[in-house]
Amino acid sequence: MKKKLLIGGFLLLIGLCLQAQEVKYEEYDLDNGLHVILHQDNSAPLVTTSVMYHVGGKDRTEGRTGFAHFFEHLLFEGTKNIERGKWFEIVSSHGGINNANTSQDRTYYYEVFPSNNLKLGLWLESERMLHPVIDQKGVETQQEVVKEEKRLRYDNRPYGQLISEVGKNLFKKHPYKDPNIGYMEDLDAATLDDVIAYNHKYYVPNNAVLVVAGDIDLAETKKMIQDYFGPIPKGKDVVRNYPKEDPILKEVRTKAYDPNIQLPASVISYRTPGFKERDAYVLDMISTYLSDGRSSKLYKKMVDEQKQAIQVGAFNVGQEDYGMYLVYALPVGETDLETLITEMEEEVAKVRDSLISEKDHQKLLNKFENQFVNSNSGVEGIAHSLAQYYLLYGDTELINKEIDIFRSITREEIMEVANKYLRPDQRVIIDYLPKEPQSN
Known part of the structure; x- marks a missing residue:
């Protein structure tokens, strides 16, 4: 009973802290x-x-x-x-x-x-x-x-x-x-x-x-x-009608060259929905699960345990019309890019094929709760958030309620969204290589 009371008190304290963070x-x-x-x-x-x-x-x-x-x-x-x-x-x-x-x-x-x-x-x-x-x-x-x-x-x-x-x-x-x-x-x-x-x-x-x-x-x-x-004249309404992209129906493989690097990189990328869509929030959670911190799935496996990568990460590039989801790695020693692709895909496949653990899910929720509390800690950050939520999301009140979206994301939804967007037949793989060799 005492333990339940302590937990209840802790949750109440968290709730009060979050309530105190409300931006008026x-x-x-x-x-x-x-x-x-x-x-x-x-x-x-x-x-x-x-x-x-x-x-x-x-x-x-x-x-x-x-x-x-x-x-x-x-x-x-x-x-x-x-x-x-x-x-x-x-x-x-x-x-x-x-x-x-x-x-x-x-x-x-x-x-x-x-x-x-x-x-x-x-x-x-x-x-x-x-x-x-x-x-x-x-x-x-x-x-x-x-x-x-x-x-x-x-x-x-x-x-x-x-x-x-x-x-x-x-x-x-x-x-x-x-x-x-x-x-x-x-x-x-x-x-x-x-x-x-x-x-x-x-x-x-x-x-x-x-x-x-x-x-x-x-x-x-x-x-x-x-x-x-007040005296500044109103302009004409801005009308946007950008073309829609055709769906990616099969894997694309390509190469790019960068004369400024010595280590190549392997990049798996996917086209994802714009940041206003609920699925984009789920993808943010998936990227945090895969690569946020040393205990994340990709880092722990490929950097710490298997020593295949010097750096690895996954992140969702949020944009208004479409997003871009990237999973990338830089190899260690003689590790080839195909090995990196195989190992990264294996971790993505786990998210597609099975529920993440309840412990990992709670850990994710805690991280996003913490981010929410910190994001509204100063007026400079609040000003930017208010502007962005109104202008790009069409909902200023997201500054107070966006955390509720993350709280409502379930383990089942994480698996569903991974299956929807992070599939092998919808990806573009880029071998990002040092300077292209000169032909004779």
């Missing part, structure tokens, strides 16, 4: 279509202002790839009221930090300031939306910046092209077939008119969400938002 927020729309989300947390004198635009690498036409990532840089160039090159100086001189990032589906800009500089953060983002200076000098400057980033992060970095190779082989029609950063020849070929048109199409209030999180007064913040963002 208020959301509304301006007349120009800009969605606004406010989260008040007066525990520390900090505030995050952020804008997420529903535009990413997939939003392009053939021959004009990489525009969204290019704009991530270009929209720091300057505005009608901010001198070229002064953006970061303004932020740092007022005690703030800022950054931006782009995925295949969205672009995110944010600043973190002492809360007495909230007005400055709102002004900066309204300037970016309303008054960006887009001219030939800025385009040429940022073309060189993006080229250097591509060289450092992709072209000259070991395994830097691996994800791009997976995308190229899993997708033949959808824009996910091309890398988020794009191809340099496309940026070089872009005219100033192309760039201006792209800005007018996507960087408009009705294609964005503004999140303000932290030490704020709600009434004052709403007034400032109306003053700065």
Whole structure:
């Protein structure tokens, strides 16, 4: 009885902790279509202002790839009221930090300031939306910046092209077939008119969400938002109609070459559903089961026990329209790639063919509970989550209830989803090899 009481008390404590993590927020729309989300947390004198635009690498036409990532840089160039090159100086001189990032589906800009500089953060983002200076000098400057980033992060970095190779082989029609950063020849070929048109199409209030999180007064913040963002004209509605992929009905084998590596890699990849689908959550759990930590199935078997791989992993690349599921390994010594494929498939097959243990299932649930508690621990992370759940998932309340999806996933469902997506006849196997040998 005492043990049951202790367990009951522990579960109650967990429940109270999770309840205490609930994120309270208020959301509304301006007349120009800009969605606004406010989260008040007066525990520390900090505030995050952020804008997420529903535009990413997939939003392009053939021959004009990489525009969204290019704009991530270009929209720091300057505005009608901010001198070229002064953006970061303004932020740092007022005690703030800022950054931006782009995925295949969205672009995110944010600043973190002492809360007495909230007005400055709102002004900066309204300037970016309303008054960006887009001219030939800025385009040429940022073309060189993006080229250097591509060289450092992709072209000259070991395994830097691996994800791009997976995308190229899993997708033949959808824009996910091309890398988020794009191809340099496309940026070089872009005219100033192309760039201006792209800005007018996507960087408009009705294609964005503004999140303000932290030490704020709600009434004052709403007034400032109306003053700065209310006058910005609404853009045309963005219409997307990307082609659907044909199903993969038989295994595909291919090779890719990377001159920056000495060890090859074996990659098994599968096309999976977009991250809004319930099955995508199940796939996240499967990847955690297979490769999260030294006690995971793949690591324990192939690295610790059989000493076949120096590194092994499985992860679900979440995207809006389709996901990509990867299982990969780097060999040890004389281990060949076929052995790696066989051993990885054996572990995936176990998930398809039998229920994981109740102990492993509970361990998974505990990990996701812990991730949920940690994800809402600071206003910077909360701001990003609120923006993403609204803009990409269409449900802001997921910031509080997404954990319920993971809690409801059963062992039977894990087996069912593995059988649905992680089958040998639906996979693309890539031998990722050192530089291709020169022919005579």
